[in-house]
Every structure is written in C-alpha cells, then in structure tokens.
Amino acid sequence: MAFLTNDYFERDVLTVARDLIGIELVWQGCSGIIVETEAYAVEGDPACHTATRPSARVFVKSQPPGTAYVYFNYGMYWLFNLLVKGGERDGLILIRALDPRLGLAEMQQRRQRPKVTDLCSGPGKLALALGIGGIHHGAPLAGRHRLKGCGLRPGPENLEVLSDVRVGISQAADFPWRYLARDNPHVSVKHGRVKPPVTRHFASDPLMASSARSSPPR
Structure with missing residues (x-):
C-alpha cells in the first residue's frame, strides 16, 4: 500500500x-496503527514549542511537511512528532x-514488557518500542527522500475518532486538540479522564469550539 x-x-x-487516527506508522520492521495524537499550533498556542523555542520556529520554517520532530522530554524519553505546514494552521503533531x-x-525486547497494550500506550513508550531517538530528528517521513523503511500509510480499517483535551500541559490546557480512537485499549489516557482548569480559551473561536465535538467515523 502506498x-x-x-x-x-x-x-x-x-x-x-x-485524520492520522487509523493510519499505520511503519518504522524499520515494526509498525502500529495510530490511535492517539495531539496537535500543537505554531501560532496562538502557548503549549507549542514554537512559543518558547527559537530552534522550533526555525525547524518549522526550514523543513518540509511530513518531517519528524523528535525531542527529549524531562531528560527521560524521546517524543516523536510530525511537522504540518501549508494549510490554514501550521503545527506539530505528537504521536501519543x-x-x-x-x-x-x-x-x-526494547520495552522489556510482554503485555501488548503496554508497548506503545504513551508517546515515550512508543518511541522506545520503535527505536526512535534524537538521530531521527529532521528525518523526512514523506516524499521522495523518505527515511528508508519508515513512513505512514492507510490502515486496514476506519476508526471512530473522539476529541479531548491534551495531556500533561499547564498552558492552553483546555484546548480540545487530542484525538483518539474510541474505546481503544492502547491509548495513553482514556477519553474524559483529563480534567483541565475551567477557562475560556477556545469559546470564541468557532473552529476550536467545533473540534471539541466528536468526529464522525472516517
């Protein structure tokens, strides 16, 4: 499949x-169906790296869409993101x-965990399970220069998608920009389990407000 x-x-x-929910991420002999993502917008999103890191802003400007953005989080885990640019809003998408x-x-073997639902049920877990690290920062995951043995392709089935608030952030914590497959046992945090502070960040933005509602099956 292409x-x-x-x-x-x-x-x-x-x-x-x-739309990435239900897409298969292939990584050098391993693969998995994406069941949870988080979106971070380049503009107007204080939780995005571009709000505080000049290097992230340079990355967005200089790299083509579909490039891997990989960073070390809390000195413990590599996290794998994809660059999106050229549409209404540019941003980074964390594969959770x-x-x-x-x-x-x-x-x-990499995770030292036998239980399948514990292999990739979180962004740090999946990076470790697939062998993703800092050397993959800036690697193209689409196009003619795509990293050998890696890429994304349509999955075998359509999944019903829900939206929810993002996990583990203190700014823009009420943005409903986390997407997950309904009732999937591999997600990191089940739908409705994260309780953000009561704010009005997105109430006046029709596009953001609409994203708070569940999406129909693709």
Missing part, C-alpha cells in the same frame, strides 16, 4: 491530527499511542 505523500501534511494541523501490529517481539 505511503502518505507530503501533500497529506499540507493541511490544517487539527485536520491532520484527526499506537496499536502494535508488526515487530511485536522486537518491541517487547
């Missing part, structure tokens, strides 16, 4: 984050959870 091309990532960051499909033995 891999996604750059133009897939040349759309609004919220649209792409939602996968439903593992190929290379289970290798993932279990």
Whole structure:
C-alpha cells in the first residue's frame, strides 16, 4: 500500500491530527496503527514549542511537511512528532499511542514488557518500542527522500475518532486538540479522564469550539 505523500501534511494541523487516527506508522520492521495524537499550533498556542523555542520556529520554517520532530522530554524519553505546514494552521503533531501490529517481539525486547497494550500506550513508550531517538530528528517521513523503511500509510480499517483535551500541559490546557480512537485499549489516557482548569480559551473561536465535538467515523 502506498505511503502518505507530503501533500497529506499540507493541511490544517487539527485536520491532520484527526485524520492520522487509523493510519499505520511503519518504522524499520515494526509498525502500529495510530490511535492517539495531539496537535500543537505554531501560532496562538502557548503549549507549542514554537512559543518558547527559537530552534522550533526555525525547524518549522526550514523543513518540509511530513518531517519528524523528535525531542527529549524531562531528560527521560524521546517524543516523536510530525511537522504540518501549508494549510490554514501550521503545527506539530505528537504521536501519543499506537496499536502494535508488526515487530511485536522486537518491541517487547526494547520495552522489556510482554503485555501488548503496554508497548506503545504513551508517546515515550512508543518511541522506545520503535527505536526512535534524537538521530531521527529532521528525518523526512514523506516524499521522495523518505527515511528508508519508515513512513505512514492507510490502515486496514476506519476508526471512530473522539476529541479531548491534551495531556500533561499547564498552558492552553483546555484546548480540545487530542484525538483518539474510541474505546481503544492502547491509548495513553482514556477519553474524559483529563480534567483541565475551567477557562475560556477556545469559546470564541468557532473552529476550536467545533473540534471539541466528536468526529464522525472516517
């Protein structure tokens, strides 16, 4: 099955984050179906790296859509994101959870966990399970220069998508920009479990308010 091309990532960051649910991430002999993502917008989102890191702003400007943005979080875990640019809003999409499909033995060895639902049920877990690290920052995941053995392709089934607030952030904590497959056992945090502070960040923005509602099946 054909891999996604750059133009897939040349759309609004919220649209792409939602549409990635059900897409298969292939990584050098391993793969999993994406079941949870988080969107971060370049503009107007204080939780995005571009709000505080000049290097992130340079990355967005200089790299093509579909490029891997990988960073070390809390000195403990690598986190894997995808660059989206060229649509209504540019941004970065954190891949939070996968439903593992190929290379289970290798993932279990890397994670030192036998239980399949514990292999990729969180962004740090999935990066470790797939062997993603800092050397992959800036790697193209779409287009003619796509990293060998890696890429994204349509999954075997459509999944019903829900939206929810993002996890573990203190700014813009009420933005409903986390997308997850309904009732999937591999997500990092179940729908409705994160309780953000009561704010009005998105109440006046029709596009943001609409993203708070559940999306229909694709």
